[in-house]
Amino acid sequence: MAFLKKSNSCWQLLNFNIGLSGNIFIVKITFLGTGTSQGVPVIACNCNTCISGDEHDKRLRTSVLIETDNVSLVIDAGPDFRQQMLRANVIRLDAILLTHEHKDHIGGLDDVRAFNYKSQDAIDIYSEERVQKVLKKDYSYVFSEYQYPGIPKMRLNPVPEQGFDVKGLNILPVRVFHYRLPVYGFRIGNFGYITDANYIPEESKEKLYGIKYLVINALRKEKHISHFSLREAIDFIREISPKKAYITHISHQMGLHAEVSKELPAGITLAYDGFSFVCDGN
Numbered sequence: 337m338a339f340l341k342k343s344n345s346c347w348q349l350l351n352f353n354i355g356l357s358g359n360i361f362i363v364k365i366t367f368l369g370t371g372t373s374q375g376v377p378v379i380a381c382n383c384n385t386c387i388s389g390d391e392h393d394k395r396l397r398t399s400v401l402i403e404t405d406n407v408s409l410v411i412d413a414g415p416d417f418r419q420q421m422l423r424a425n426v427i428r429l430d431a432i433l434l435t436h437e438h439k440d441h442i443g444g445l446d447d448v449r450a451f452n453y454k455s456q457d458a459i460d461i462y463s464e465e466r467v468q469k470v471l472k473k474d475y476s477y478v479f480s481e482y483q484y485p486g487i488p489k490m491r492l493n494p495v496p497e498q499g500f501d502v503k504g505l506n507i508l509p510v511r512v513f514h515y516r517l518p519v520y521g522f523r524i525g526n527f528g529y530i531t532d533a534n535y536i537p538e539e540s541k542e543k544l545y546g547i548k549y550l551v552i553n554a555l556r557k558e559k560h561i562s563h564f565s566l567r568e569a570i571d572f573i574r575e576i577s578p579k580k581a582y583i584t585h586i587s588h589q590m591g592l593h594a595e596v597s598k599e600l601p602a603g604i605t606l607a608y609d610g611f612s613f614v615c616d617g618n
């Protein structure tokens with residue numbers, strides 16, 4: 337199976353065998369975007385990060401691509417969804433998992449049309465009821481009685497607390513909080529993904545213990561009302577103690593990728609757009 341990997345500033349084809357290897361289920365993760373809601377650079381900002389020439393400092397809105405041998409899905413589809421699908425050469429998408437309804441996570445959904453056309457089917461979207469209500473309002477034309485020709489086709493699916501299956505891939509939702517807004521993180525095998533959170537209840541931590549790979553949000557070094565700061569994210573990582581952790585949903589206020597990376601403890605990496613890794617079960 338062929339995958340795209342970003343090396344230096346260009347995307348290259350890599351070959352991996354993923355899926356069931358012995359009894360170990362192998363999942364490939366690719367960061368499609370690692371920026372906060374405004375992306376980096378921010379429009380009209382000339383701070384050091386926004387004017388940086390380093391490709392690692394160019395961050396689209398937060399999203400990951402998750403692939404196994406027979407499943408391809410993304411978590412969140414923000415305003416950069418189209419560009420992200422093109423850049424990572426995603427030719428098939430089985431489902432979209434939504435963490436919550438903020439625009440930087442749902443703003444690109446109109447572009448599922450391309451996948452509708454290719455598969456001749458609606459795209460499966462997994463989100464909780466509150467998020468479904470927002471989708472029906474924001475994309476009212478998709479759900480209206482009169483179906484204008486060529487509109488996107490979305491099949492809305494619930495997120496059962498005990499977990500659900502996308503083509504055999506088991507997904508466990510993990511409740512976290514974005515200030516007061518309940519948001520879903522997800523656990524898939526030994527991989528955990530949490531964005532837009534600054535409070536994680538004990539029962540949710542219990543769902544994460546034992547994972548080997550963790551993606552967690554950190555907006556900047558200073559405290560923020562609805563996101564982990566870098567320090568808070570590092571403290572949370574230490575509690576869960578995965579083998580590797582990756583920081584995402586990064587603001588220009590975090591500073592330069594190259595400089596912040598040097599300050600991080602072993603096993604913790606600042607993610608960047610195009611970075612990928614394989615959860616190999618080890």
Ligand SMILES: [Zn+2]
Nearest residue numbers: 373438440532
């Ligand atoms: Zn966000």
Ligand SMILES: [Zn+2]
Nearest residue numbers: 381383386588
């Ligand atoms: Zn800036």
